[in-house]
Amino acid sequence: MKELRDREVIHSLLKTIAQKTAALPTLPIRLMEVCGTHTMSIHRHGLRPLLLEAGVEMLSGPGCPVCITPDAYHEAAIKLVSSTPNIILATFGDMTRVPTRLGSLQTVVPASGSEVKIVYSPAESVTLAKANPEKEVIFFGVGFETTIPGIALAVRQAWQEKITNYSLLSALWVIPPPLRAIVASRDVNLDGFLYPGHVSAIIGVKPYQFLAEEYGLPGAVTGFEPADILLAIAAILDLIQKGQPAVLNEYRRVVRPEGNPLALKIMAEMLEEKDAFWRGLGYIPRSGLQLKEKYQHLDAEKKFSLKIAPEETHFAGCRCGDVLKGKILPPECPLFGRTCQPDSPRGPCMVSFEGACLAFYKYGYTGEKISFS
């Protein structure tokens, strides 16, 4: 495993990338890392400036579920826990810090007997419901294809065991539709895509094929270690050089071409597609999932008659939307680093660990050029 972060390996890969870009006519080559965990890893390991030097500019994509979930969902959760006594709102740690007009789930003062509870796994939310039969447990479940099968299994367990004090407030998103939306809008100049490793472990590599076939854009599925990312970039550069757009699988140790059939099956069993609103991107056809009719009594939106009407809400000047589309880099936003900082975020991209703005702020060394010798 240590090879994946080894200084010499990384150095050598960067040299290879620089040699490949040197043979191309226009630089920098602009690649979008779709996935926030890639964003995070690129910044955490300080790869961005090294890649720029090697002729490759990385743009962040819409792959942070916390960032793209519209405020309306967060506000519905905040209202629920602050106004309803005796409920447990269970959610993932990253969801609790998103700033809205009503504050965040971390700054909210819950109604009497209620609390916000952080879970690591969706399975814990069902355990909570069983352990607290006198309380309503609402699991505020957010995620892409990687997380959705686990959420679906949790709901199925509650359904099978007829647990009546459990429901799901769902913010579930699927990745291919927004990629089409971004490319079709022609807002962004791109030369290729770095596809998410763990989403692809579930959906396989086929769902990205249209980007190669219809739009002529090459791309590669890859893992999250520095060497994974650089190997994939080198492979994409070869495709660009040859003028052969394709979808490569550079994460073969984890991703099967067909994905994970059991996970896809449980998703199909419990959930159905819907048109969904993405922060920054607006409504995208068939880009969200919701519980099927049969499981509606486990849907918190119905159970508590929540009115979730997503709209583009943001603090004046916040350009998270454009950041999520890869249209601008975080430092180009007028709020970045000024009124919007990690300890006083104005938008979700500065909140989530994999938000592009936070990654840039925390890890993006933007000072004078560093000598790497």
Next chain:
Amino acid sequence: MKKISLELGSGGKLMRDFITQEILQTFRNSYLEELADAALLPANIALTTDSYVVDPLFFPGGDIGTLCVNGTVNDLIVSGAKPQFLALSLILEEGLEWTLLKKILKSIKKAADEAEVLITTGDTKVVRQGQGDKIYITTAGVGEIIAQPSWEKIKPGDKIIVTGTLGEHSLAIMLARGEFGLEAEIQSDCAPLNYLLPCWQEGALWMRDITRGGLASVLHELAERLPYPVIVNEAAIPLSPPVQGACEFLGIDPLYLACEGRAVVVAEKNKAEKLLHRIKQHSLGQTAALIGEVATSPGRPGELLLHTLSGGWRLLEPLTSELLPRIC
């Protein structure tokens, strides 16, 4: 109406604002203005205080008793003072078991003996059931100032030493709560830092105990005062494998995890090797390491830079909010 939320106590931005805007504004004086771990008072006296609320009360490697002694003692030591006397206040919840209380008192006694301090005064209050959580403890400590630590003496080339592996305290507590389905053999590093006292005479220029906010926050506090950049080599940072494993699972950066028996020591350039050797000889300092230095480049004055495992560079920021497990 604005109310207090749990977030205020998490050590992030809300708390920093509360301290500067409410506490400092209300009580302003030259001692408080330093906002240091311990106030350095006339007649060579250092004074500090801390409150301890921990769940669970007992955890691998320590308990609320060892914590309430070591936490306060360590604040004195890193401020250049030899701890001498403690005050001990107990807030007990009605219904607390006697045996539990006695066990905690015994543990306080043992920790105080080890840290060579006397419990010299105190107070006890009992609150109704449900109005507190078993036991809260506040200690105050007094020590004799034996050194004048100062960041002003720090120069490029001076070395950064960390006195042992990071994050064990935070994770031991998290695991003892049985949260997130994790298990690991991780013991809290809770311990008194008295063994570092001689370092003040052997080339130590500045120290901080690594508590809430972790190594990154402590070093950031140092860097922002210096007219030089501070550089840390990620590969040299001591971490035990189970801590690395737990951090990977939960998506937490170990550089932000709290310890209760570890410190950062800035050592004079020419004395650093010897000082490190001395620290490593003590049983509590076996895993100590030289992790970085005060530099002139790369970076700009006041910046804290990490040279990453893979050879990149990035800025380290202080903790902004409580560490939470994440899925992304």
Next chain:
Amino acid sequence: MCLGIPAKVIELAGHNRGKADYLGTKIQVDFSLLENVNLNDWVIVHAGFAIAKLNEEEAAETFELLREYARFLETLPSEKEKK
């Protein structure tokens, strides 16, 4: 968007539950999303669920490729001089 950690299966209990280990830290894992999980298999754990099995042959191939890159570095003259 999705943290996934490679871990070794060390315990299999009923109902697709069990435990996996990474660097000595053990975590409860739900194996419902995988078929034929065996002790000592490596899996990718995300939010308490094993979402994929690690293909050890593919992993070994990648690591070998990376070692080649490290060796490639040594053949570059400028790098040698630096050392």
